[in-house]
Amino acid sequence: MGPKSNPMSLVKNQNFVLLLIFVALNVYFATTTQSYFQLGNYFNMLTQNAALLLTAAAATLLMKTGNFDLSTTANLAFSGVLYALLASWGLPLTLAAVITLCAGICFGAINGLLVTRYDISPFIATLGMMCIGGGAALLICGGQSVRTGLPDNFSSLMQTDIFGLPTPIVISFVGITVFWVAANYSLIGKYAMAIGSNKNAAALAGINVDRVVMGLFVLVAIMASLAGIMTASRIGSGDPRVAEFFFMDVIVAIMLGGTPLTGGRGTVIGTVIAAMIVIVIGNGLNMLGILVFWQTVIKGVILIMAVTINEKFTFSRLSEKMSAPGFSQ
């Protein structure tokens, strides 16, 4: 029996542990609530969180470089309002979406520029953009949601099916697959990992660190902007106050999925499973009638657990390496 087929190695695999937790939660809620284990409910969960899954999958690549983006919430709100505004002015929805995505890219470009060119920490740079974007979202609509003059097909993106599957689920599935392939089978994934492990070594190895980081900030911004379009389409208006804690959900999913803030490791699959765990907990607790105050507490506990687990895994791997034959400092 090789090491890969050893059951103990599976237990040490963080993604497998997350999958077990996910299954256990599903079994628990399926047995304690009557309406949980139904296809319609799973469609609900995935449709409601398609934007989160998509953005978190993309942001995993960024976080692997040791960077993160707090401005996704503002980008989402701004993009949703802009998309609705453009649609209300009579622009075709496709053109409105393209313009919105271009505007959304600005968030990533500015974030990337501040972090790479001016060496500002991603926390400060993206926090600043979060404030600017949030304010801009309110400014362009005067603080009121955009809902008049929208075309009849404004909500069709989020309310149609493709082969029997709700469109947002298909979009998120395609996006996740692309990011999974990018992370595992493309140079960008390897570069991201290398930059997060050791930025200087990556640069010395010939990787254009600034360009990769800039590109990933832009990628996350595009996904956040798309999330804004999807959200506006879902709720049937451009609301500047939506998804206030979107960035928090994204970061919780990524960290719980095994990507530390410092980067250097992590998987898209881990992020997706972790996001699904958070989603399932929210849905299940709602079905059990648990007050949202408790849900917030539970989310916080999950975040702390995620960090702790990450530290433990890092430590155990380090210990294994150090005890391996031939290890020398």
Next chain:
Amino acid sequence: MKKLLTTAVVAAGLTATAAMADDVLVLGKIPYTLEHSYHQSIVEMFADHADKYYGAKTIVVDGQANSDTTLSAVENLIAQGVDGIALHSPDIGMTAAAVAKAHAAGIPITTTLIYPETKNAPHIAPQEALSSHREGVVAAEKWIAANPDKPIEIAILDFGGFEQVVHLRTGPFVAGVKSIAPDAKVVAQQNGFGNTVKSMEIMLDILQANPGVNIIFGGNDDMALGALAAAEQLGRGKMDNGVPLTEIIAGVDGGENAMIKIFDPNSSFKLTQGQVRDNARAEVDTLVAMARGELAIDAWMEIPTLSQEIDYWNTTLAGAQRFLQENFKFEGNLAELLAN
């Protein structure tokens, strides 16, 4: 209060889940946000009334003052197959989407305060505009009577651009003031975020920049209390046995914390309005009528409920005590609290 509410909501949720298996009517209630005592009370009143008069169970899902979350709450209740949904939405556009989803599933839905533009579901409409106007009238009359030489300058704390807040609260209040003092001016209007601490910080800045402000309106009592705290920090916030000295503050909701200040003769917070019980009852009654087929689920109907205006000068302490008992399940004694 929150502990009590937690227990009540959890219990309601669990019994509602169990009730799905039976033929018991199960209603979904989505409050605007459970962070405010007003919405906590309306949830309790709703569940009580549904249980007492119809033997119905209630599932509560918090809308968290967010369109996306509220729409998800509607979808989740639909997935649970409830017999009716009472929605207090934060946004007109989203309300239309929520109503359409509920109707597509054949589930009755009511709205309150924020109505859908589509106007295709019963809407429970607290008559806040009338009471907001009345608050403005009383505030202006009392200020002018005590300070005829000081022109009225108004400061407003709102929720930041919600047009129905303008329509129901801030707009009618200002109109009420101007009906008495046509030269009254709104010198500052800022988002107080519905929050006492934020409102205090913002009002400190407003009063610093506009020391002539003498009438303040908070879009809810939490904001009015924040404005009062700011005024007090600046040595203002005072009355002489009900005679305005520095300013008059008005709010909306009518909870216990506001009442204690309103009936303190030396505090400048003096007016509010609100109702909980009748709104909750109207929501339940309408949903049950639709679930029983007595009302069409897709017909627009405005069901008015009185939002009682309460102020220091025209409302008796006994009246305020009764209001709190009926709307907030208040078990204390307002007079005793004031004496302390």
